[in-house]
Amino acid sequence: MPKLLGYSYKNSFARKLTSILTLSGISLVVFVFSAVLMLSNGLKETLVATGSDTNAIVVRKAANTELVSLVGRSQSDVVKTDKGIARAADGTPLFANEILVLISQPKRSNNDPSNVPVRGISDGSMKIRPNIKLIEGRMFNPGTSEIIAGKKVAGNFQGCGLGETVRFGMRDWTVVGLFDGAGSGFESELWGDVDQLMAAFERPVFSSLTFAIDPAYNIAEIEERLENDSRLQVDVLPEKEYYRLQSATFSTFINILGVAISVIFSLGAIVGAMITMYAGVANRTVEIGTLRALGFSRSSILGAFLFECLFIAIVGGLIGIGLAFFLQLVEVSTTNFDTFAELAFSFRMSPTIAIDAMIFSVIMGLLGGFLPAVRASRLRIVQALKTR
Numbered sequence: 001m002p003k004l005l006g007y008s009y010k011n012s013f014a015r016k017l018t019s020i021l022t023l024s025g026i027s028l029v030v031f032v033f034s035a036v037l038m039l040s041n042g043l044k045e046t047l048v049a050t051g052s053d054t055n056a057i058v059v060r061k062a063a064n065t066e067l068v069s070l071v072g073r074s075q076s077d078v079v080k081t082d083k084g085i086a087r088a089a090d091g092t093p094l095f096a097n098e099i100l101v102l103i104s105q106p107k108r109s110n111n112d113p114s115n116v117p118v119r120g121i122s123d124g125s126m127k128i129r130p131n132i133k134l135i136e137g138r139m140f141n142p143g144t145s146e147i148i149a150g151k152k153v154a155g156n157f158q159g160c161g162l163g164e165t166v167r168f169g170m171r172d173w174t175v176v177g178l179f180d181g182a183g184s185g186f187e188s189e190l191w192g193d194v195d196q197l198m199a200a201f202e203r204p205v206f207s208s209l210t211f212a213i214d215p216a217y218n219i220a221e222i223e224e225r226l227e228n229d230s231r232l233q234v235d236v237l238p239e240k241e242y243y244r245l246q247s248a249t250f251s252t253f254i255n256i257l258g259v260a261i262s263v264i265f266s267l268g269a270i271v272g273a274m275i276t277m278y279a280g281v282a283n284r285t286v287e288i289g290t291l292r293a294l295g296f297s298r299s300s301i302l303g304a305f306l307f308e309c310l311f312i313a314i315v316g317g318l319i320g321i322g323l324a325f326f327l328q329l330v331e332v333s334t335t336n337f338d339t340f341a342e343l344a345f346s347f348r349m350s351p352t353i354a355i356d357a358m359i360f361s362v363i364m365g366l367l368g369g370f371l372p373a374v375r376a377s378r379l380r381i382v383q384a385l386k387t388r
Helices: 002-011 016-050 073-080 151-156 194-200 219-227 239-245 248-283 285-293 298-329 351-378 381-386
Strands: 055-060 095-106 113-121 133-137 146-150 165-168 171-180 190-193 208-212 234-238 331-335 342-346
Touching (some): 016 342, 016 351, 055 219, 055 239, 073 095, 095 165, 095 194, 113 194, 146 151, 151 342, 190 194, 219 234, 248 298
Antiparallel strands (some): 055 208, 055 234, 095 208
């Protein structure tokens, strides 16, 4: 059998044109399949990175996003006194009242308008998010019309760069600093003083409350206590879980659409593999008869031809995955269906995606090579040797 596999390996590219076309088709399908999964994975990782394992977020009960959440000041005061909230060295709770609104702003690339998230933050916002770092300029002064911008929104939208001015809420707001969010969704937001933004948008309530969890307490215990408090009508979630849910709808849409397209494309690759293998069987009928005369079984012939197609599929899969890997250098910006806000993120490869893509490639090889391999294994010795 090893000698037969060596024979199959040498003949894999004997018909260079058809083999290269088949290889190219499989590589293209695997590239598209990997790209779709990488796009979905990039969205998930960006939003999950927005949350912290040590933080919890409070929103109005049944509110799917901060944009539709309303939390009153009295409710904020109740939550702020909970014993499960961690405290700083000076005894102040690590707690933040925030609002989130959307504004329309033109993109730098094409001047088309899109939604930009504007977050009003309080004194505790930076304390509970140590991964947020100012990289240029300075922090805004509370009580003024100054804001800071995430580095991605600054690069993608007009008026959001350092020193530029953006108008919303009947005011002109000056960008005095840029911050890095360690690859999180915060990099696609504008941040300003919560009280000033509430006044500008005539919004008397907060969108969410975020706090650091005291290590001595369990998030489930805090959740049960706050959600069962008759003074509150809120949901409490771990921050990472909340942001993971923000990607659910869009990620599912990308996966379904992408897999559907990949399956359609794969039919062409499978047909190409069949044509290549059928041509191989037709051109090597005498060789197949000789191998049978030398004592090789039908199952050995079947396995050899399947190996030949699988070899092409594996090489094509590796090329497709290799090309998709470089997509990680590309950044995309699109509207998240869950929040209707513009979000910038990158394609992200993972071992799971690479494995899934290779399995997909192998399946295409098996489907494309099975029928020709069966035909080769069923050739009768006498008829095969008489064929010229």
